Amino acid sequence: MALTLILTAIALAAVSGAPGLLCARSSNLGQRLSAGLMGLGALSGLAGALWGLLAEAFELSAFPWPAVGDASVGLDALSAFFLVPVFLMGGLGSLYGLGYWPQDHHQRNARKLQVFWGLMVAGMALLVVARHVLLLLLGWELMALCGFLLVSTEDQREESCRAAYIYLIGAHVSTLALFALFALWRWATGSFALATVAPGALGVGVQTALFLLALVGFGLKAGVMPLHFWLPGAHANAPSHVSAMLSGVVLKMGIYGLVRFLSLMPNPPVAWGGLIITLGAVSGLLGVVFALGQHDLKRLLAYHSVENIGIILLGLGLALLGRSLQHPEWVMLGLAGCLLHVWNHALFKSLLFFTAGSVLHGTRTRQLDQLGGLAGPMPWTALMFLVGAVAICGLPPLNGFVSEFLVYLGLWHTVTTVDTGGGAGLGAAMIAVPVLAMIGALAVACFVKVYGSVFLGLPRTPAASRAKESPLSMRAPMLVLALCCALIGLAPALVVPVLEPVLAHWSPEALAAGPGLGSLAPLSTLSALSMLLVALVLALGLALARKARLAPRQGTWDCGYARPTSRMQYTASSFAQTIVDMFGWVLRQHVQQPRLEGHFPAQAKMQTHVDELVLDRVLLPAGRRVERWFAWFHLFQQGLTQQYVLYILIAVVLLLGSLIPLDEMLARLFLR
Known part of the structure; x- marks a missing residue:
C-alpha cells in the first residue's frame, strides 16, 4: 500500500504541469490547478514514505521491461527517508511559486516552470525507488534535464543561460560516470539489479574502480568540492524556489546514490572512509570560506550548500570507517x-532560499550592499531568515545543532578510541573534529554579516526603502519549514524511530552489535536543555521589552553627526574583510580601487570580487588554452558550402578506397 501511494504521487507530480498548458497564459487558474495537483501528489508521497518508515511497510514490485528483462521498484527504509524531502519540497515549492512567480506576471515562462517542476519531482522520486540501474538512470536523466530547463527559466538573461549550460555539462559528466559505473557493475556482478554483493565476490581493484566512479558520478550531483563548479551559478540564477529545490533536494540525490551504493558493497577498505572524510572537511571549510567572500545573497547561500554537503560527508565517512574497523558506535552516530x-x-536551506526569494521579490536585488533595514517593512521575512540562520549555524535550539552534534559525538569517539588499524583514515577523522568546529564559527560570522547587512540598519538604496512583505502563499511555506526546524531541534528524540530502520538497513550488524542511537546520544537531555534555553530567551526578551517601555527615550551620542546616513554604516564587504584577509591565500580577492583624478574627480567606487575556485581558476583557463591550441582547425571551417561539399567528397573517396582489396593486388603484383 505504501509503494502504491508513492507511485500515485509520482504520476500526479509528472502530470501536475498539464493544467497550465491547457489554460490561458494570462490566467492564474492553470497555475493554481497545477499547484493543487502537486499538493495532492506531495501528500500522497509523504503519506507513503512516512507509512513505510514508521510501520516498516517495505515492498518490492517487478514489471516487464522487454529491452532489459524485468525491472523493479521498491520501498525500503533508505528510499522512504529520502522521499520525504522530495515530496515536502515539491508541494511547498509549488505553493510558494503562486506568489513568487505568478503566471499573469510571467506569461513567457511560468507554464514552462510548472511543467518541469513536476517532472523533476517525479524523476527524483523514481530514481529513489528504482531497483534496476537503467530505471535509476532514467530518473536521474529526467531530473538532470528538468533541472537545466528550470535553471534557464529566464532564458532571456545571459547569466541564466550561462549558469544553465554549465549545470548541464556537470550533470552529463555525472551521467557518463554513472554509465561507466553501472557497466562495470553489470560486468562484475552479472546483473543490473541493485542488490547487495556477497563478500569476496569482487576483487579489490574492481571494488576500488566502482567506488571511484560512484564518488565522481554521485559527488558531482552532490556538489562535493572540487566537483561543485556548476553549483554557485545555478543556485544564484534560478528562480528562488528552484534554488531551494536544487539545494535542499537535488544535491541529496547525489548523497542518496553514495549511501545506496556503499550499502551494497561488502567490507569497504579503510581508505574509502578516510577519503570521504577528507572531501567532507575540504568541502565544509572552503564552502563557508568562499561564502564569506560573496556579495550576492543567493550565491552566498549556494556556497553554504557546499559547506553542508561537507558536513553530511563527514558523517558518512565516519560511518564507513566504523564499518571497516568494526566500531558499531561510529557507524550509528x-x-x-x-x-x-x-x-x-533540506529544511533550513530551503527556508533560507525562500526568504532570499522574498527579499528579491520585495527589492528586485540580491546584492547585499544594496539592501539594509528590511526588518521594518518585511518583519515576517526577517524572522524566518533568522530561524534559518540559527539553524544553519548549528546553534541550539534548532535542528542543525542536533545533527551536527551527532557528527561531533561520533568524531570524538575516534579520538578517544585506541585503534592501531585505522591509519590515515583514522587520522582524517581526528583532524575533522577541529575542522567542524571552525566551520561552525565561520558560519556564525557569515550569517551575522548577512543578517546585519540585509535586515538591520538603514536602507542603502531606494529599492530597499520601498520593500514590501511577501504574500501569504510565500509566507506559509516558510512557516512550515521553520516549524519543522524547531520541532526537530526541541524534540530530537522524535526522529529516532525514523532513523533506526535506515541504520538497520544500511548496516544491520552495527545495530545488532552496538547500543541503540538513544543510548549513544543524550537526545532527551538535549531536548530539555533546548526548551530551557527557549524559556530563558523568552523571559529575557519580555524583561527587556518591559524595561524599554518604562525607560525614557533619549538620543544616543552621535559624535556630532545629527543625521547619520546609510553610507555611515558597515557594508557586508567591510564587515567580513578581516576574515577574508585571513583566508586570502585561497580566496585571492580582486580589489578594484577607486581612481580619483583631476581637481574635480567623478564619483568612484571600490569593488571586490572572488573568483570561483574551480570554474574560474581551472576549467575556463584550461578550456581557453585548448581553444588556442586548436585554433588552426578553424581554417577548415569557413562557412562555405562548397568547402563542406569537398570534405564530403573526400570522405566518400576514402571510404570507397577502403573497399579496394589492396592486399590481393599487391600480392599478385609481386608474384609476377
Whole structure:
C-alpha cells in the first residue's frame, strides 16, 4: 500500500504541469490547478514514505521491461527517508511559486516552470525507488534535464543561460560516470539489479574502480568540492524556489546514490572512509570560506550548500570507517548525523532560499550592499531568515545543532578510541573534529554579516526603502519549514524511530552489535536543555521589552553627526574583510580601487570580487588554452558550402578506397 501511494504521487507530480498548458497564459487558474495537483501528489508521497518508515511497510514490485528483462521498484527504509524531502519540497515549492512567480506576471515562462517542476519531482522520486540501474538512470536523466530547463527559466538573461549550460555539462559528466559505473557493475556482478554483493565476490581493484566512479558520478550531483563548479551559478540564477529545490533536494540525490551504493558493497577498505572524510572537511571549510567572500545573497547561500554537503560527508565517512574497523558506535552516530543533516539541510536551506526569494521579490536585488533595514517593512521575512540562520549555524535550539552534534559525538569517539588499524583514515577523522568546529564559527560570522547587512540598519538604496512583505502563499511555506526546524531541534528524540530502520538497513550488524542511537546520544537531555534555553530567551526578551517601555527615550551620542546616513554604516564587504584577509591565500580577492583624478574627480567606487575556485581558476583557463591550441582547425571551417561539399567528397573517396582489396593486388603484383 505504501509503494502504491508513492507511485500515485509520482504520476500526479509528472502530470501536475498539464493544467497550465491547457489554460490561458494570462490566467492564474492553470497555475493554481497545477499547484493543487502537486499538493495532492506531495501528500500522497509523504503519506507513503512516512507509512513505510514508521510501520516498516517495505515492498518490492517487478514489471516487464522487454529491452532489459524485468525491472523493479521498491520501498525500503533508505528510499522512504529520502522521499520525504522530495515530496515536502515539491508541494511547498509549488505553493510558494503562486506568489513568487505568478503566471499573469510571467506569461513567457511560468507554464514552462510548472511543467518541469513536476517532472523533476517525479524523476527524483523514481530514481529513489528504482531497483534496476537503467530505471535509476532514467530518473536521474529526467531530473538532470528538468533541472537545466528550470535553471534557464529566464532564458532571456545571459547569466541564466550561462549558469544553465554549465549545470548541464556537470550533470552529463555525472551521467557518463554513472554509465561507466553501472557497466562495470553489470560486468562484475552479472546483473543490473541493485542488490547487495556477497563478500569476496569482487576483487579489490574492481571494488576500488566502482567506488571511484560512484564518488565522481554521485559527488558531482552532490556538489562535493572540487566537483561543485556548476553549483554557485545555478543556485544564484534560478528562480528562488528552484534554488531551494536544487539545494535542499537535488544535491541529496547525489548523497542518496553514495549511501545506496556503499550499502551494497561488502567490507569497504579503510581508505574509502578516510577519503570521504577528507572531501567532507575540504568541502565544509572552503564552502563557508568562499561564502564569506560573496556579495550576492543567493550565491552566498549556494556556497553554504557546499559547506553542508561537507558536513553530511563527514558523517558518512565516519560511518564507513566504523564499518571497516568494526566500531558499531561510529557507524550509528556517523550515519545518524549524516542522514539527519540531509533532512535538516533540506529544511533550513530551503527556508533560507525562500526568504532570499522574498527579499528579491520585495527589492528586485540580491546584492547585499544594496539592501539594509528590511526588518521594518518585511518583519515576517526577517524572522524566518533568522530561524534559518540559527539553524544553519548549528546553534541550539534548532535542528542543525542536533545533527551536527551527532557528527561531533561520533568524531570524538575516534579520538578517544585506541585503534592501531585505522591509519590515515583514522587520522582524517581526528583532524575533522577541529575542522567542524571552525566551520561552525565561520558560519556564525557569515550569517551575522548577512543578517546585519540585509535586515538591520538603514536602507542603502531606494529599492530597499520601498520593500514590501511577501504574500501569504510565500509566507506559509516558510512557516512550515521553520516549524519543522524547531520541532526537530526541541524534540530530537522524535526522529529516532525514523532513523533506526535506515541504520538497520544500511548496516544491520552495527545495530545488532552496538547500543541503540538513544543510548549513544543524550537526545532527551538535549531536548530539555533546548526548551530551557527557549524559556530563558523568552523571559529575557519580555524583561527587556518591559524595561524599554518604562525607560525614557533619549538620543544616543552621535559624535556630532545629527543625521547619520546609510553610507555611515558597515557594508557586508567591510564587515567580513578581516576574515577574508585571513583566508586570502585561497580566496585571492580582486580589489578594484577607486581612481580619483583631476581637481574635480567623478564619483568612484571600490569593488571586490572572488573568483570561483574551480570554474574560474581551472576549467575556463584550461578550456581557453585548448581553444588556442586548436585554433588552426578553424581554417577548415569557413562557412562555405562548397568547402563542406569537398570534405564530403573526400570522405566518400576514402571510404570507397577502403573497399579496394589492396592486399590481393599487391600480392599478385609481386608474384609476377
